[in-house]
Amino acid sequence: MFVVPDERHGRLTARAAAFAAQFPTGPGPDRHGDFDRQAWRRCADYGLLRMPLPADGAPSGTSLCEIFAVLEGLGYGGLDEGLLFALGAHLWTIILAVRDHGTDKQRHLYLTSLADGTLIGANASTEPKAGSDVFALSTHATRDGHHYVLNGTKTLITNAPIADLFIVYATLDPTLGPMGITPFLVNADTPGLNCGAPLDKMGLRTAPMGELTLENCRVPAENVLGREGRGVKVFTSAMEYERVGLLAPSLGIMRRHLEACTAYARARHQFGQRISQHQAVAHRIVDMRVRLDAARALVYRAAYLKDQGMPASQETAAAKLYVSEAYVQSSLDTMRIHGGQSYLTANGIEVDLRNAIGALFYSGTSDIQRNIIARTLNL
Ligand SMILES: Cc1cc2nc3c(=O)[nH]c(=O)nc-3n(C[C@H](O)[C@H](O)[C@H](O)COP(=O)(O)OP(=O)(O)OC[C@H]3O[C@@H](n4cnc5c(N)ncnc54)[C@H](O)[C@@H]3O)c2cc1C
16 A cells, blocks of 8 residues: 655656755745745746646646655755745645535636645634634635625734745534534735735744734635535645645654764764764664655655545644654754754754654644544544
């Protein structure tokens, strides 16, 4: 059942890594939290955002396994992770949601511009009082003739300050519970939709994040994504993609960690020998290697199942749970092995730990992934 990434995947990864290596590096953008629109465009021109869409005449787009091979390469090649995260949020929760759940008209209207880098999307589900319990959201949509009127607040929304298009989840009637939740496509310039100042955050600093308020925001009825009451279905399928898709670049980053730590541990001497000859250091590197192998296996197993159209809620949750925790551990181990120098921001080592910690929260916390897996086990 599990597909081992093959030579073709290896070539895709290597090519993407070479592309990523062309981008300037340095601590500046992370320090200032600058979003790089030109780099976004270059990634779109590279074809990243149109990969899941069928080319003319083809029945389907590129497989998830192949898209992940590319993302792994971009992570390995050192493409800024904030940018990768912003691209991933757009790809997995907006492009795929419109592709899979939009009407013909919505697909026609939005997909080309979302894929060619013209439009940036943001997925707005989390609210101040509804995070993990997302279907308890209170943003309300009231029908008024040919429109819906949206009121509510969304928070922690990736891309909100730069987005042209939002998918906003709202309830038509809180007494209907999850059945009432409906996704709406809302253009950023719609009167009544306001995004506050970008939220300053610990990591992924080049991926802008914001809070959204909707005050009597009138949205045409035809902007319901798919149809009324489809919110849970759209959200669940977006999260299944996002859980693995957002973490795919971290496979490449963990590979980079492993190589950097191996080289450093061979070169650095303490107590008259290479630090790699101290068993504690060697074992730490061995554990990094084993975690990386396990992480790759879980990610590509989930991708393979989804490519086959098979259910994968347990496998995507398991991949998210394991890889996010492994990524944090790998970033921390990399710092330990490089010693005190890793604590200096100028050396660019600590940034991965700050970025990795975000993975413990987005697309559902580790506790929530365990809850999903427990449900699939009928516990
Ligand atoms: C970098 C980043 C990007 C994000 N991007 C987006 C975005 O683009 N769009 C969007 O809508 N949201 C986004 N979020 C929000 C994210 O989805 C939420 O932070 C996440 O769902 C957790 O919700 P919360 O922060 O309100 O925590 P809470 O739900 O309040 O959880 C607090 C703690 O309680 C635990 N907990 C809660 N319920 C349970 C339970 N049933 N069982 C066990 N433990 C539980 C949690 O695991 C956690 O440890 C982003 C968050 C981050 C950090």
